Amino acid sequence: MTDQLASPLQGGILLVDDTPDNLRVLSAMLTRQGFEVRKALTGQRAIASAQIVLPDLILLDIKMPEMDGYAVCQHLKANPTTSEVPVIFISALDDALDKVKAFSVGGVDYVTKPFQEIEVLARIEHQLRIQRLQQQLVVQNHELTRSNRDLEQFAYIVSHDLQQPLQSITGFTQLIQARYQDYPDVTIREYLHRIHDSGSRIQCLIQDLLVYARVGGDYQELQPVDCNRLLHQVSSDLQSAITKKQAVLTYDNLPQIMGNEPQLIQLFQNLISNAIKFVRPDITPQVKISATLQTHYWLFEVSDNGIGIEAHNIERVFEIFQRTESAKNYPGTGIGLATCRKIV
Ligand SMILES: Nc1ncnc2c1ncn2[C@@H]1O[C@H](COP(=O)(O)OP(=O)(O)OP(=O)(O)O)[C@@H](O)[C@H]1O
Numbered sequence: 157m158t159d160q161l162a163s164p165l166q167g168g169i170l171l172v173d174d175t176p177d178n179l180r181v182l183s184a185m186l187t188r189q190g191f192e193v194r195k196a197l198t199g200q201r202a203i204a205s206a207q208i209v210l211p212d213l214i215l216l217d218i219k220m221p222e223m224d225g226y227a228v229c230q231h232l233k234a235n236p237t238t239s240e241v242p243v244i245f246i247s248a249l250d251d252a253l254d255k256v257k258a259f260s261v262g263g264v265d266y267v268t269k270p271f272q273e274i275e276v277l278a279r280i281e282h283q284l285r286i287q288r289l290q291q292q293l294v295v296q297n298h299e300l301t302r303s304n305r306d307l308e309q310f311a312y313i314v315s316h317d318l319q320q321p322l323q324s325i326t327g328f329t330q331l332i333q334a335r336y337q338d339y340p341d342v343t344i345r346e347y348l349h350r351i352h353d354s355g356s357r358i359q360c361l362i363q364d365l366l367v368y369a370r371v372g373g374d375y376q377e378l379q380p381v382d383c384n385r386l387l388h389q390v391s392s393d394l395q396s397a398i399t400k401k402q403a404v405l406t407y408d409n410l411p412q413i414m415g416n417e418p419q420l421i422q423l424f425q426n427l428i429s430n431a432i433k434f435v436r437p438d439i440t441p442q443v444k445i446s447a448t449l450q451t452h453y454w455l456f457e458v459s460d461n462g463i464g465i466e467a468h469n470i471e472r473v474f475e476i477f478q479r480t481e482s483a484k485n486y487p488g489t490g491i492g493l494a495t496c497r498k499i500v
């Protein structure tokens with residue numbers, strides 16, 4: 157057994173067999189390899205023992221009186237405490253039907269008697285490795301969820317607290333601009349204009365960041381949402397941009413889906429405003445929204461006649477602050493699609 161395997165797994169191996177000789181042989185073999193070994197002569201004792209100290213792995217004989225290996229395995233799998241412990245069956249019968257049953261009751265592997273020591277060891281180590289990786293994944297997942305939550309909280313607080321002082325900067329600049337609109341020095345007026353412009357852009361950025369941080373944090377209640385009505389709402393929200401660009405928005409026969417309405421509005425608003433925005437100035441934007449039913453879900457498509465997204469950028473644009481080279485002449489901060497992905 158390698159040290160790498162030994163470290164995070166401490167419960168040892170539980171051997172279950174109603175024949176004491178078999179137990180002795182297997183136990184001696186595994187102890188020689190450095191494994192901690194516990195033994196049980198019946199299914200009932202195995203279940204009790206596994207519950208007291210959780211083993212890393214169970215080697216389970218199939219043919220036992222009273223409670224056979226399959227029943228023991230089913231019992232272990234039904235109990236949340238023991239359900240994750242890998243079970244390798246030991247069987248004297250090399251019967252296809254038995255193997256199927258062994259897997260269907262939750263076994264991960266089997267060895268048939270008489271067995272070769274090296275094979276049994278290889279199978280055990282293999283299962284322990286999987287077990288160790290799974291445990292690592294669970295821990296890492298936990299850690300990731302936590303740090304993600306912290307980051308979102310951080311983004312939220314920072315953005316929130318930045319709003320107030322920024323409001324003062326843009327507000328006072330506006331006051332100065334109003335009072336000195338006839339000020340003779342054009343450069344000063346230009347500077348004031350730039351301060352106000354930058355301030356407003358940061359305000360937009362903060363607003364977008366706040367939306368991004370808020371989306372999907374907690375469990376969101378899903379409700380039936382009629383997407384035709386939703387789109388009607390979104391297009392009236394975007395009316396000024398639509399009119400300004402003379403954009404044509406088409407959609408019909410959209411389904412009713414389960415969702416969170418404010419977030420779905422946000423989703424379509426981002427997608428449609430992109431579709432209207434990223435269009436050459438000499439072209440009238442045409443935006444089409446459609447939905448087709450797939451086996452288990454609705455596939456929504458939003459298409460436009462704009463500058464398009466190069467295939468190699470398709471993944472990247474959904475990451476926060478990522479914009480394409482061709483978008484550099486259009487305004488934006490690169491948060492919209494990241495928010496969309498979170499919502500979806
Ligand atoms: N309909 C589209 N046509 C062409 N490129 C697009 C389209 N939608 C998104 N993109 C590209 O994807 C990038 C990311 O989109 P996203 O909506 O996140 O950011 P943005 O529109 O630039 O800024 P924001 O939405 O935060 O104001 C855009 O900068 C652009 O490069």
Ligand SMILES: [Mg+2]
Nearest residue numbers: 430488492493
């Ligand atoms: Mg956008």
